[in-house]
Amino acid sequence: MSLPSALELVAKAPVVPVVVIEQVEDAIPLARALVEGGLPLIEVTLRTPVALEAIRMIAAEVEGAIVGAGTVIDRAQIEASLEAGATFLVSPGTTPSLAEAFAQTPIPVMAGCATASEAMRLAELGFEILKFFPAEASGGAPFLKSIAGPLPHLRFCPTGGIGPANASDYLALPNVVAVGGSWVVPADAIRAGDFGKVRVLAAGAAGLKRAAKFG
Template sequence: MSLPSPFPLLARAPVIPVVVIERLEDAVPLARALVQGGLPLIEVTLRTPVALEAIRAIASEVEGAVLGAGTVTEPAHVEASIEAGAAYLVSPGTTPAFAAALAAAPVPVLPGCASVSEAMALMAHGFEVMKFFPAEAAGGVPFLKSIAGPLPGLRFCPTGGIGPGNVETYLALPNVVAVGGSWVVPADAIRAGDFARVRDLALAASRLKRAAKF
């Protein structure tokens, strides 16, 4: 049985904002700013006590937002995230047992990997698109270039250490379908309620070109 494909989602935007929401009241205006800026795919990380409530609020109140749950690290996160309204899941890494749980999820998943062996293990579960994390620390662009030949069927969403200075280099790789990053959602802008700044950063990111074909 084939897994739910993330390609229709990833085709919508070249950048997935990786969001840490500390205050629930920031969730809806932040998501609206990102959608207005052309970045509808929003990864809300499960790093704070309000993360699931933030996903629930955005899913019910922000038209056009496509919510993902990030930092999914255990099977319990899968059910809780989907119940809250997550349309896709992202993990920072994937153990063999957890890979099986993610493969059984009813929504698209970007399982995390940082090596060729991990990528091959995930490929054996049926995954075709993976999160490459932490991208810069794990080899960055040279790593992704080097595995394009031996693993031609795989596509990646690199995340970690990516920003305005290197994002275009990543998106120029044919095996990179999108990138994840937090530079479009600066913590100081969120704290200050400066969602116009977030919208403008999102707009610039939404105009980036990518080499990957869908």
């Protein structure tokens, strides 16, 4: 059975939750709340000591979850994420050496970029979907709209500064296949164990409409 492509993965939901897990015991109930809310694609950022163990637990125990590793910045993190069971990788930016390492990775990758030139180069290397980061600080939806005409083959998952107030602005663009965001996993709700709130926020995000065509 062939592995899904990055495009096939993001087609499952318009929002990719960007998750920071501080306590490993939060991993499973948090992931279950997201899946139940309609957001199966979960990016666990490698920003905490328990991130890899959280990925391992979610991959093994949460039915329906498609868990990936975010904030991947070097080859060692790629290898550790694969060992933990990550099914996709996301980077905030992409150096030449990281792009080379990603090219040898057997799972989908959303490589990070912030400019048109970076995006064009990554597309030439075969990356199907690019993480536009930090989205709001790098020109936001107006930037992506402006390059959709001259560069219609590029497809993005913007992340950074996106929330319920502006997510629809991004998703209305034909070159945006999904958005990444942390608003569906607020830190205060996680600390309080209020995974019901996460489920409600996820359901709202899962219902957002997008203009991008798939396939």
